[in-house]
Amino acid sequence: MRDAHQGMAEAIEHLPDKRLLEPAMDDWTGKDLLAHMAWWHDHSVLVIEGLRAAPAVRRDGSREHHQRDQRADPPRPPGRSTELTRRAFNESFTRILAALEPVTDEELFVADRWPWLGGEALIETILWDSSRHYDAHREHLERLSR
Secondary structure: HHHHHHHHHHHOOOOOOHHHOOOOEEEEEEHHHHHHHHHHHHHHHHHHHHHOOOOOOOOOOOOOOOOOHHHOOOOOOOOOOHHHHHHHHHHHHHHHHHHOOOOOOOHHHHOOOHHHHOOOOOHHHHHHHOHHHHHHHHHHHHHOOO
16 A cells, blocks of 8 residues: 555656646546545545444444545545645545554454444455555556656
8 A cells, every 4th residue: 555655656746737737537637636536545544533433333234434436525626736735645645544553453354343334344445545546547647747
């Protein structure tokens, strides 16, 4: 996960701000994609903290807070600079690492540890919100480097 983030961070580090403002995926700019990935990093932090704060909480089977659905994304903030967006991407990843520090192997890897996650291990949420998510958007950002 760290290596995947480092690779993505290095790739965007070399993109000029002007290129980050160009369309990268449909009507999303490179800056929008970075903000999107930062939001999902923070999603993982909220999931980790929420599960650890109230591990006895049981859901009715609804996965409304766990869906990997772009409708859950907040509106893209038009006024945020590319510099702030780059920083948000890196700082949100740092927050994931900090949230993971107290997490035990059982909490992270046991599939039925958190019924709220619908039988999925917590690590799956974290990977979808980080390294697997990078894979989904890497080609969009790489287009901007050409």
